[in-house]
Amino acid sequence: MKIGVFVCHCGSNIEATVDTAAVAAAAREFPGVVFATDTMYTCSEPGQDEIVEAIKEHNLGGVVVASCTPRMHEQTFRRTVERAGLNKYLFEMANIREHVSWIGKDREANTNKSVDLVRMATEKLMRNRALHPKKFTINKRVLVIGGGVAGIQAALDCADGGLEVVLVEKTTTIGGKMAKLDKTFPTVDCSSCILGPRMVDVAQHPNITLYAYAEIEEINGYVGNFEIKVKKKATYVDWKNCTGCGICMDKCPSKKARDTFNEEIGFTKAINIPFPQAIPKKAKIDPEFCTMLKKGKCGVCAKVCPSGCIDYEMKDEFVTEKVGAIVTATGFDLFDWTVYGEYGGGRYPDVITSLQYERMLSASGPTGGHIKRPSDGKEPKNVVFIQCVGSRDKSVGRPYCTGFCCMYTAKQAILTKDHLPLSQSYVFYMDIRATGKLYDEFTRRAMEEYDTNYIRGRVSMIYPKGDKLLVRGADTLMGTQVEVDADLVVLAVGAEASAGASGLAEKLRISYDSYGFYMEGHPKLKPVETNTAGVYLAGACQGPKDIPSSVAQGSAAASKVLGLFSKDQLESDPQVSMVDIKRCIGCGKCIQTCPFGAIKEIDFRGMAKADVIETICQGCGICTSTCPQGAIQLQHATDNQILSEVNALCQF
């Protein structure tokens, strides 16, 4: 094989600490290398053209580029060599930027290491062979996980684009966090007025199948052909016939059930519909509080239900759905602020979360839109907002900024004045982060027009003093300690990854950061992709996000799915394992170790043999290292190819 080597300067990124000309000169001496040069930017158009010309001029059979990480430009250069008529697998990359120039300052050592890496690449390249992807048909249905605003947007955009959508929502209604909000910033329009119609659209769209109160049990398959097992949790109500009339809820005698929709301000019934605009508007029994399910006594709901829907014997059900792509929109949870003992740790009823306050502000909330102190039901006069509770705080393991609390706090301060004109709001803040369109103007309005008193400093302590709460904080601009007598304290609680995020990530085979937020394919260029083909992200599951950003991501993810499905067939990656049937002894070890279930046993003339399902194999190589016979080999990373690299490195 005639090999060409291109050593990239990457401007000064590599050239500053690697003598690229010397690397090219050294490469010319390697077996097989007939052409080697250094170039300023190999990835640029002239850089790529130089490769194409060299292939033609020197009749090259393979190309090595020594530059950045393959994650950056492997695809770029594969397309380049394809343009010149070579198979794209007759290309190797040596990473002399991330692995060399960026991590060491010794130019001579860096140059030597680069030479070694290029030598390894050429040795491997000589053993590469052309690989050809297979084509397979795709199932043009999409699964959307999570029915918050991001998931709703993704589902509607996909459905409007003509795709069949399966929407799976964990709770009994879609709407997510946005459905709990009273108003939205910076326009102060009513949250349920703008979200409600979209929720109804979901319910009525002929292309959308909604599974509410359901969870993802199992995910198998691969891009284009996923098989999803959905667990429909028992609601003890036959939803086919439930009309959502609410009589069961009215009559249920068990009045102390946990009201999660209202953030546990007050209670709900053991059989309940979370809120009047719920989609689907169906009742569900909470078994923890139902006396019939706990003690076998009661049965009131069954007696009063006009459609005879109550079924105390109901069990979880499982359904299987086949889809070609998945959009994950699982949102976020609120940080458990009770770790802050200095804020009462949950002991003081008049210290509440921002989301509890939203429910209180909402006309359809438990207080009918009246701001009342939970302790005595009185209207507060002084309301203190504390920002960054569970944000920007290393001591509680949440060093990141949630990003939207500054805005909703300003909104809540404005709404407080609207509801209670004689009230006074105080906001303890560290920095005001208002970087969206019309955002800063909005926080200014809270101060200028609504007289919100912004105090720059954290709060160290809240404690009861008579029927008030004494909030002791700092005003760092005045440089001293300050105290505020508060009637109500609202904590701007930060966002964290939702509780089940890591478990779902493992089922989806996508990665997540140390806080449980899902990792995007590239922080700038692939914001809604994951590193698993066919799985996309939308909304706060990737990191805290406000409504506009979540909606934008929902649409972005939908456009990715529509783009993927614009083809009828996809190409499979040929970098998969293959079994040399002559060597295989049918021990089955590869079948046991394969994490993807991509290897099955076949009968070959009465003998058991392993066989790889190419479309499922992800090319991880675990089978290769398990096989006692060396019979199963990962294409493009065979034992011979890897050993040739090792030999090239350890030759001295």
Add this chain to the structure above:
Amino acid sequence: MNTSLNYAYYPGCSSTGTSIEYDMSSRAVCAALDIKLTDVPDWNCCGSTPAHTVDHSLSSALSARNLDQVSSMGLDSCITPCPSCLANLKTASHRMEDKAFRDKVNNLLEKPANTNISTKSVLQILVEDYGIENIRKRVVKPLNGLVVGAYYGCILNRPPHLMQFDDREHPMAMDNIMEALGATVVPFPLKVECCGASFGIPRKDVVMRLSGKLLDTAEAIGAQALVTACPLCQMNLDMRQNQINHANGSHHNMPIFYFTQLLGLALGLTEKELGMNKLCVSPRTLLDAMANGENLKEKAA
């Protein structure tokens, strides 16, 4: 209790003077609960706050001499009633794990000290080693609903990574003990606020302000008495209560017990053994009411 609890006991300087009743009641309670205490034989002052404000090696050297004696006694754990002493003992033991610091400290001592000693407060071993439930079983004279607030002071559990005891903001050890003794515990909102510490002499005004606030709060929540676990806190709140009243124009008459005194009372020990007569604000009325079997909670209401 089947397991025998056995500790070296470091009384601390105040036990010989201003907090003599804390020392008496701690010893009496431990004896009553069959907890064996052996005094560190020739203990010296831990240096308290003044030493660590001068230099950390000096402060640790003073504590290291005490810890080394514990190690010579063949014991591996030492308790003290005083949180300030405890903080110094713990700091010395912890920081001397670092070789450079250890060398610096040993350089100040007669001989290198073995400081690998577990140190706890009397309160901590009663709660963690003896156990509240076991205490509950030993109660013979319940406190009849006495309405108490528990005040822990600032350094019994702070800094948290060093002290390793109870909740950093809302400690419950004394609350739970008092509840087990039959007292009515009212949640004291300023459990870990500083009382003014050792500023009583050089800056009395500071103590008047800070301890005054504690007494005001105790009264506001309807406490008949406060319990403490710190000699300095107790002294500021009890001995200086008249001064506080004078300075702030308040009229507090709030007995400030060491928790060990009330514990001893419930275990059936005598007032004399527990040094009740050493308290400056007389608890006479409360003690008599309890002795007469009156329900103090009802009385408070």
Add this chain to the structure above:
Amino acid sequence: MKVININSSYNSDFVKQVEEESGQKLNLCYQCGKCTAGCPYTDEYDISVSQIMRLAQAGQKEKVLQANSLWLCATCESCTARCPNEIDVARIMDVLRHMARREGHGGTGRVKTFWDSFLSSVKSNGRVFEVGLLVNYISHTGRFWTDIGLGPKVLPKGKIHFKPTEMQGKKEVAKIFMRFKEESAK
């Protein structure tokens, strides 16, 4: 107010020394003020603790070491316990006091004098002898003892002794102080 030139007034040796002696990194402080918010002594301070942190960060050695606040911190640890960046602020205050002492600062003096009297009592007796400590303090400050009124109430309680308690190793303790003095002089 004084205009401060940020680069020429920055004392890098001071910053380094504070960080070394305290084992804390000053740049972790983002000036949220939570230490000041919780500090029970803010009322008495001339410079609040968060501003001490900022001045230290900015290398303003003289201003920090001359602060009266250093002598009014009681090490109650509320700053350390609540710092969102897990800075041991109380330890930094301690270290700043050590440095201030070495530079001959002592605030307005009364607290430092009291602490010195306390230690001199430990040095001579091995344990604190309260009456001796008071006599020493009064003689150094020339202040009339404002606690004299406590006498009639406390004396009959048997809490006040006019002779120090005896301990065998008091010479050993004195030697600790002597060695410390020698080491410090080096």
